[in-house]
Amino acid sequence: MTSTVSAADRTIRIASRKSQLALVQTHWVRDRLQESHPSHQFDIHTMSTQGDNILDVALAKIGDKGLFTKELEVRMLNGDADFAVHSLKDLPTHLPEGLILGCITEREDPADALVVHEKHQDKQLDSLPEGAVVGTSSLRRLAQLRHHYPHLSFKDIRGNLNTRLAKLDEGQYDAIILAVAGLERLGMGDRVHQVIPSDVSLHAVGQGALGIECRDDDPEILELLQAIAHPPTTQRCLAERAFLRSLEGGCQVPIGVNTRIEGDQLTLTGMVARLDGQKLIKDSLQGPASNAEQLGEQLANELRNQGATEILEEIFQEIQRGS
Numbered sequence: 157m158t159s160t161v162s163a164a165d166r167t168i169r170i171a172s173r174k175s176q177l178a179l180v181q182t183h184w185v186r187d188r189l190q191e192s193h194p195s196h197q198f199d200i201h202t203m204s205t206q207g208d209n210i211l212d213v214a215l216a217k218i219g220d221k222g223l224f225t226k227e228l229e230v231r232m233l234n235g236d237a238d239f240a241v242h243s244l245k246d247l248p249t250h251l252p253e254g255l256i257l258g259c260i261t262e263r264e265d266p267a268d269a270l271v272v273h274e275k276h277q278d279k280q281l282d283s284l285p286e287g288a289v290v291g292t293s294s295l296r297r298l299a300q301l302r303h304h305y306p307h308l309s310f311k312d313i314r315g316n317l318n319t320r321l322a323k324l325d326e327g328q329y330d331a332i333i334l335a336v337a338g339l340e341r342l343g344m345g346d347r348v349h350q351v352i353p354s355d356v357s358l359h360a361v362g363q364g365a366l367g368i369e370c371r372d373d374d375p376e377i378l379e380l381l382q383a384i385a386h387p388p389t390t391q392r393c394l395a396e397r398a399f400l401r402s403l404e405g406g407c408q409v410p411i412g413v414n415t416r417i418e419g420d421q422l423t424l425t426g427m428v429a430r431l432d433g434q435k436l437i438k439d440s441l442q443g444p445a446s447n448a449e450q451l452g453e454q455l456a457n458e459l460r461n462q463g464a465t466e467i468l469e470e471i472f473q474e475i476q477r478g479s
């Protein structure tokens with residue numbers, strides 16, 4: 157006798173990292189899917205990733221190719237998990253054979269935030285004192301902030317959000333830069349002291365959105381995930397990811413974006429900067445949102461014509477040398 161397992165009696169296994177932010181995000185996805193598919197059973201399986209364990213090596217040096225995603229991907233490919241919930245910005249633009257981006261959820265504010273030590277409550281980025289120490293490990297944030305605020309100094313910061321906030325509060329930094337979205341999801345939106353405007357700092361590709369990764373040969377899961385897909389966010393993020401995919405050369409680089417949808421028009425702004433902030437190439441273009449990925453590739457070509465390739469090559473060499 158044969159029996160067919162229908163989605164309704166299949167237990168769906170969700171893979172997640174163990175960090176507090178990852179768990180909040182995964183529970184949010186599970187709860188939304190449970191609402192739209194009440195008869196399904198969803199189980200969450202948590203695991204640590206390399207990115208959670210390696211805290212001392214500069215992330216830029218090892219590159220962030222799947223550092224936060226690999227272990228989850230292995231589970232899916234082995235058939236031990238059905239999909240994984242990621243912060244979209246941590247999900248590489250090239251996925252392993254057999255896996256795809258099943259859906260993208262509605263984005264929160266994608267901007268970066270300035271979070272200050274209590275002694276700087278009355279300050280903003282432009283009024284922090286000369287030499288104030290700003291914590292960030294993101295080359296993108298570093299290059300853009302150096303460009304606009306040469307009076308500040310920058311220091312690496314590692315660890316999860318709570319660890320970083322504790323280091324700030326202890327006085328190891330005058331201020332730190334974090335994503336608005338992460339703070340809000342953890343109920344710490346009150347720590348956002350200044351939302352950094354997009355003319356100062358473009359955000360990371362995919363920032364503020366969740367990406368659900370699954371096997372490409374599982375139509376049941378792909379269908380189920382459509383309940384939490386958000387088409388405008390998806391179009392914006394596909395344009396952003398195509399832009400990054402087209403530019404990146406195998407390491408974490410200072411690339412930022414901003415997107416906007418009005419009617420059926422998508423506007424994409426992208427930038428590539430030198431690490432010292434002395435040179436910054438930025439441009440925008442607009443086109444039909446239905447051509448999102450093509451727009452991303454087109455903008456990448458534009459920036460290459462304006463000198464992005466040289467900047468990226470220079471950065472790649474600096475990182476190799478370990479400077």
Ligand SMILES: NCc1[nH]cc(CCC(=O)O)c1CC(=O)O
Nearest residue numbers: 243245334335337338363364365
């Ligand atoms: N690289 C770490 C990371 N990955 C996702 C977020 C939270 C925000 C988001 O969903 O983009 C953060 C923290 C941060 O950048 O402050």
